[in-house]
Amino acid sequence: MVDQDHTFNNLFTQFGTGWTGGDGTCSVLLPDGRTLWMFGDTFLGALMPDRSREIGTPLINNAFVIHDNHGMLTFHGGTEKHPESLIKPKEDNAFFWPVDGTISDGKLVVFCWKFFKRGHGPWDWQWWGTELAIFSLSTLRMEALIPLNFMNGIRYGSAVMETENYIYIYGVEDLKDKKYAHVARVKHDGILGQWTFFSDNGWTSNPLASKRILEGTANQFSVFKYKGNHILITMDNRYPFLKDVILYQSEFPWGPFIRSCPIYKVPERREGMICYNAVVHPQFTSEGKILISYNINFPDHFHYLFEDADNYRPWFIRADLESVLRSPPLTGKF
Known part of the structure; x- marks a missing residue:
């Protein structure tokens, strides 16, 4: 039902001078057939034969990787000797993590979560908003770089699903111990146009009326259409420290999402490991x-x-959807 994908795991076992580790791991299919991979905190620079890296190896907040039949090419800011993040805010004490992206109005649009540093510790940062990075x-x-000024506390860009008429943009209400998914949509031909938000009374232009559609998603997840249903795949965040990839179904892009099915339990490499942000490509x-x-x-x-x-990188699995959908549900409706 689910297997390791050795082709992609080997592809991302990099030793070269470009990308050698990162998280986030969202992808966008470009019109020319290449795939753009978007990463958050990213290690650059050559590795040792045993896959260790030197102390002082460059670590930047975001980078892109272009993948085609010829291999992988890393995009970052700065220079090769002094690399910087590809997407940088104006403020010195802030940084961006890219999440999902889409093609709209002939441009690549990447949702970027903006964080401010509050101190020198590894967790001393705070989400400040979402901005759209527009690329040729x-x-x-x-x-x-265009800020989304909805002021409703939702981190939009957790997932993006394109349909014939709309782009559905999913976001997360991150309360640390609890996370709730929300959804907005915009006409397919212009992501900078009028957004509407799913509420208790249907679709509204008021972002403050946005309704929780599912509890327990990760900050990043995926939604896509399959045989008339809408599938949501996420790491299970209903309880702390779970390592389970699970699936929900809904007739509509806005839910209700029901019948959660188990897909995969991530094996632990060693004590202290966390796993997060399962994303479909x-x-x-x-x-x-x-x-x-x-x-x-x-x-x-x-x-x-x-x-x-290999302790900080994406890993890849293949899931047979038909087999997953035949498996017993974990729970009822949320």
Whole structure:
């Protein structure tokens, strides 16, 4: 039903001077057939033969990787000797993590979560808002950064689903111990146009009326259409420290999402590992089997990331959707 995808796991076992580790791991299929991978905190620089990395290896807040039949090419800011994040805010004490993206009005649009640093510790940062990074498709140069000023506390860009008429933009209400998914939508031909938000009374232009549609998603997840239903795949965040990838179904993009099915339990590499943000990459679906990535990290053991690059990177699995959908549900409706 679910297998490791060795092709993609090997593809992201990099040793070169570009990307060698990162998280986030969302992807967008570009019109020319290439895939753009978007990463948050990213290690650059060559690895040792045993896959360790030197102390002082560059670590930046975001980067892109272009993937085609010829291999992988890393995009970052700065220079090769002094690399910087590809997407940078104006403020010195802030940074962006890119989440999902889409193609709209002939441009690549990437949702970026903005954080401010509050101190020097690894967790001393606070989400401040979401901005749209607009890129040229021909050059992949950033043309604009546009803030989303909805002021409703929802981090939009957790997932994006495109339909014939609308782009559905999912967001998360992150209360630390609880997370709730929300959804907005915009006409397909203009993501900078009028957004509407799903509420208790249907769709509204008032962002403050946005309704919780599901509890227990991760900050990043995926929604896509399959045989008339809408599938939501996420790491199970209903309880702390779970390592389960699960699936929900709904007739509509806005829910209700029901019948959660287990897909995969992430194996623990060593003590202290966390896993997060399971994301589907539908452009690589083959024979009914979808490609899912998840990220691993050791937040309390930062030195592990230097001892072995495989301790901080995406891992990939293949899931047979038909088999998953036939499995017994975990719970009822949420």
